[in-house]
Amino acid sequence: MxxxxxxxxxxxxxxxxxxxxxxxxxxxxxxxxGEADFRLESFKKAIPILLSDQPDRAKAMLEAFSDHSSEPAASASIQGASGAPDPSLTL
Missing domain, CATH: 1.20.5 (Single alpha-helices involved in coiled-coils or other helix-helix interfaces)
Known part of the structure; x- marks a missing residue:
């Protein structure tokens, strides 16, 4: 070990x-x-997770950047992922 x-x-x-x-x-x-968008805010909210002493920080970081909505979006605004949950698309 x-x-x-x-x-x-x-x-x-x-x-x-x-x-x-x-x-x-x-x-x-x-x-x-210029103005930043939801991605920078998600990034800044994830930093305290990194600095914490909690176990499973990597899992918590992945959860912080995940979209937890359960309903599909009506239409896609882009092709691909944004890397952070966009609150304007949350149902």
């Missing part, structure tokens, strides 16, 4: 890089003009 140090040795630099990417994304959002 790997130890915490083993996990740090294997994955610390990758996780560090991803957090720097998140910080750079937020910096870019602050530097640019």
């Amino acid at each position: 790997p130890t915490k140090k083993d996990i740090l040795d294997l994955h610390f630099m990758d996780a560090r890089c991803k957090l720097i990417d998140v910080a750079a994304f937020l910096d870019r959002m602050e530097r640019h003009t």
Whole structure:
């Protein structure tokens, strides 16, 4: 069974890089003009999950970015997923 140090040795630099990417994304959002949409709000609401000590943070993050509506939308506004639940489409 790997130890915490083993996990740090294997994955610390990758996780560090991803957090720097998140910080750079937020910096870019602050530097640019215009209105953000529901995706940025979903992103900001998910950050406290990352910082919590709760078990299963990855599952909680996936749930935070999931659309929990049970009824299908009347029509698709785009082809593909937006990556976050759009409150304007919630039934």
